[in-house]
Amino acid sequence: MSRLLLLEAMGNTGPYLLRAAEELGLRVTVVTHEDVYAKCYAPALKELIGDDVLFTDFADTETSRRQLVAYARDNDVSGIVCGWEFLSPLVADLAAELGLPGNDPRRALGCRNKRVMAELFAEHAVPSPRTLLARTYESAVAQIAERGQEYPLVVKPAEQSASWGVSVVREPQELAAAFALAQSWPVETPHHIPLDTTVIIQEYVGGVEFSVEAVVCGGLITMLPVTEKFTTQDAYRVEIGHTVPAVLSAESLTQIRRTSERALEALGVLNGVAHIELKITPDGSAKIIEVGARLPGDHVVRLMHVAHGLDEARAYVEAVTGRQPEITPTYERAAAIRFFTSYRAGTFQGLRGLGTSPHVMSVDTDAPGTRVGGVRDKGNDARVGHVILSGADTAEVNAAAAVVMAHVRVEVG
Structure with a gap:
């Protein structure tokens, strides 16, 4: 029986991937750290996984990569999926070395690191917020003044997940606290992976925020129904809800699809899935906020299934194991x-x-x-x-x- 490597299952997408692989007749080896497994894995998740667990130290990227390549070659691994956003570049590297379907490893860091993402978006002219990069508060102040950047601004870490460390700064006197908050995480939790502490400073893009999922197989992109997002509206933006599908005009849907495709091409997303966050601006155009080479969190996978009969987790597993994903909605x-x-x-x-x-x-x-x-x-x-x-x-x-x-x-x- 062919085997799937799942790099970290403790996020809320882990069970979806485990069940999808089982339906496809694949054995799954979950890769995590021994301490993380002991402290963070709920009993129900451990029961779902069974005994197929491989322990590694993701903070030591090179040693972990060698260990996983050797394991994959010895155990008939036919695909690798990412269940923890911080590991998506490692997933791309492993797939490339093993000759398995995956993303372009030369650009994969751009789906994890917002500094690299901004650089790739600029290089490929992807519509996105104007961005400044700063490692110190003094540099941030100088760049804002030099470029005449107007407030409000969005300040966030180069490497974090969800809405951790994100602030909307409306006045110059708020910048120092927002900058310090964005640099609060020099390492990821719970694996202690070192993080880039560059701070991202972006223009605030007005309009309405959405997210959209994509399934990519051999470079062919299929967009799934758009998700309506609900967030707090104060300085610290936190997602408080999602609805599938969003109600949008045909023109807005076209803008979302075309802009998202440009972003995925810039980031080298070739096989798997992507979660894209964007805004429709007051003039009707779309601007990409950020992209992750992963399934969506917040149980959007379940919402997509309830609303349309789509199983994005299954499509992800199919795309990275050389199968043709099944992504046709069965109801509305x-x-x-x-x-x-x-x-x-x-x-x-x-x-x-x-x-x-x-x-x-x-x-x-x-x-x-x-x-x-x-x-x-x-x-x-x-x-x-x-x-x-x-x-x-x-x-x-x-x-x-x-x-x-x-x-x-x-x-x-």
């Missing part, structure tokens, strides 16, 4: 997720005021007593759970979500 409905979010750090005590609706498919919350971050502290670490809903169309599911969330109160002590 809608699905949404909304997150229960704390605005201050503390100890989660419970959830109050959650409404009811026949559209609710599932509700999940942390256990009382769990430590939680605040929106300002750690972005998506402020979440304490979520609700998933389904509906006949986008308007119906968004209305149902509004009713369910209208009086929710996250109690933190």
Whole structure:
């Protein structure tokens, strides 16, 4: 039986990939660190994985790469998938060395590092925010003045995930704190992979934010339905919900598709999937915010299946194992997720005021007593759970979500 390597399964896309591989008749070896497996893997995930676990130290990239190449050659590995965003460049390197379908390893860092991404976007004229790169606060101030960059600005780390460390800076006096926040993570957690501490400073792009998924096989790009995004609107932007599909004009859909394709070509995405975040600006054009060579988080994989019968995790596995992905929608409905979010750090005590609706498919919350971050502290670490809903169309599911969330109160002590 052919084998699939899954580099890190602890993210919320891990179970989707494990189940997809099983359906395709593939054995899966999950690659992680021994300490991460012991401390971060829930019992249910360990049960789903079974005994096929390979321990490595991702912080030692070269040693890990050699170990995984040797393992793959000895164990009939036919594909490699990324379940942890920080590992996508390593996945591309391994696939190239083993002669397996993957992305261009020379440009793969651009799907992980926003500094490299900005450089590739500039080189290939991909519509995206004007970007400054700074390693010190003094350099940032000097560049902003030299280029006459106007506020507001978006300040974020070169290498982080979700919305960690992202600030919208509206006045010069806010820049120092935002810059310091963006440099708060010199290493990734929990693998302790060293991170680029360059700070990204971008023009604030007005308009409406969306995300879109792509399945890529042999360089052929297929765009999936667009996702509507909901975020907080204060200085610290945190995603608080998603709805599939977004309702957009034909012109906007065309703009999203064409601009996304240019971004993927610039980043060398050739086989697998990509998660693309972008905005439709007030003039109707599309600008790429960032791209990841991975499945979407936040259970968007499930939303896509509920809304359209699409299994993006399966398509990902198919694309990297030399199979033709099945990516035809089988029906047209809608699905949404909304997150229960704390605005201050503390100890989660419970959830109050959650409404009811026949559209609710599932509700999940942390256990009382769990430590939680605040929106300002750690972005998506402020979440304490979520609700998933389904509906006949986008308007119906968004209305149902509004009713369910209208009086929710996250109690933190």
